[in-house]
Amino acid sequence: MEFKLETFLFFFLAVSSIISAIMMITRKSPISSALFLILNFFTVSGLYLLLKAQFIAVIQVLVYMGAIMVLFLFVIMLLNLQDKSKFKEKYSYKKITSLLLSILLFCILSFTLYFGFTGKFKAMSDAAGDLGKAETLGAELFTAFSFPFELASFLLLAAIVGAVVLAKKKFN
Amino acid sequence: MIDINYYLLTSAVLFSIGVAGVLIRRNAIVIFMCIELMLNSINLTLVAFSAFLGSISGQIFVFIVMTVAAAEAAVGLAIVIALFRNKESVNIDEINILKW
Numbered sequence: 511m512e513f514k515l516e517t518f519l520f521f522f523l524a525v526s527s528i529i530s531a532i533m534m535i536t537r538k539s540p541i542s543s544a545l546f547l548i549l550n551f552f553t554v555s556g557l558y559l560l561l562k563a564q565f566i567a568v569i570q571v572l573v574y575m576g577a578i579m580v581l582f583l584f585v586i587m588l589l590n591l592q593d594k595s596k597f598k599e600k601y602s603y604k605k606i607t608s609l610l611l612s613i614l615l616f617c618i619l620s621f622t623l624y625f626g627f628t629g630k631f632k633a634m635s636d637a638a639g640d641l642g643k644a645e646t647l648g649a650e651l652f653t654a655f656s657f658p659f660e661l662a663s664f665l666l667l668a669a670i671v672g673a674v675v676l677a678k679k680k681f682n
Numbered sequence: 683m684i685d686i687n688y689y690l691l692t693s694a695v696l697f698s699i700g701v702a703g704v705l706i707r708r709n710a711i712v713i714f715m716c717i718e719l720m721l722n723s724i725n726l727t728l729v730a731f732s733a734f735l736g737s738i739s740g741q742i743f744v745f746i747v748m749t750v751a752a753a754e755a756a757v758g759l760a761i762v763i764a765l766f767r768n769k770e771s772v773n774i775d776e777i778n779i780l781k782w
Binding site: 516517520524527528531532534535540543544547550551554557558560561562563565566569570573574577578581582585586588589591604605608609611612613615616619620623624627628630631633634635636637638641642646647650651655658659662665666668669670672673674676677 | 683684685686687688689690691692694695696697698699700701702703705706707709711712714715716718719722723725726729730732733734735736737738741742744745746748749750751752753754755756757759760761762763764766772
């Protein structure tokens with residue numbers, strides 16, 4: 511098998527995204543979890559670039575890493591959490607059962623993917639290079655998909671109002 | 683040329699790790715982060731199908747999913763702050779006021 515940059519990049523990004531996701535769920539401190547999640551988002555945005563979705567990769571960096579993760583880090587630092595968890599034991603039945611359940615879920619997913627899509631697609635579509643451009647996406651977003659676009663803006667408005675009301679009110 | 687199966691497999695691994703995180707972790711903020719991880723892995727699936735099918739719909743859907751993720755993060759973190767103000771904790775084993 512000859513050396514190809516794309517293959518190398520794909521395996522590098524995929525493996526580092528999986529490692530950072532595992533690190534994220536195993537770290538004790540929420541801050542390091544958040545930082546590993548940022549690393550994971552970064553590698554996934556690299557995978558978007560390999561799939562020729564440039565605009566999605568850019569807004570992944572801007573929206574997920576720039577906005578959402580800053581919000582998370584802000585809240586974690588605001589609350590000043592200490593780990594006072596009652597479950598001190600490292601391996602409880604609960605944890606082992608949840609681990610087995612997620613492994614089962616992974617087996618089901620990979621089984622379905624393997625038998626569903628092997629050999630269905632020979633190569634990436636020729637149109638893929640144009641699809642990821644902001645121009646194409648914007649044209650579609652404002653013509654064929656204008657109603658979902660407006661709904662999304664309405665959803666964001668509702669989220670802003672809800673967040674303000676929830677964070678302000680003192681309910682008892 | 684990388685087959686679509688590899689992208690889908692990566693996405694499945696990330697989704698399963700997210701599910702494991704939601705089930706294992708007890709910290710409400712980390713659970714929210716795991717939900718973000720799951721949404722992100724679904725985005726990867728959608729973009730992969732969009733590129734291999736040559737259709738733009740998948741990338742439009744990623745937009746909508748990102749909007750939902752942003753809205754969910756804002757409202758969820760507001761709920762976490764309100765809970766912390768009342769309970770002095772974000773451990774979901776101690777937040778069981780809806781449980782009877």
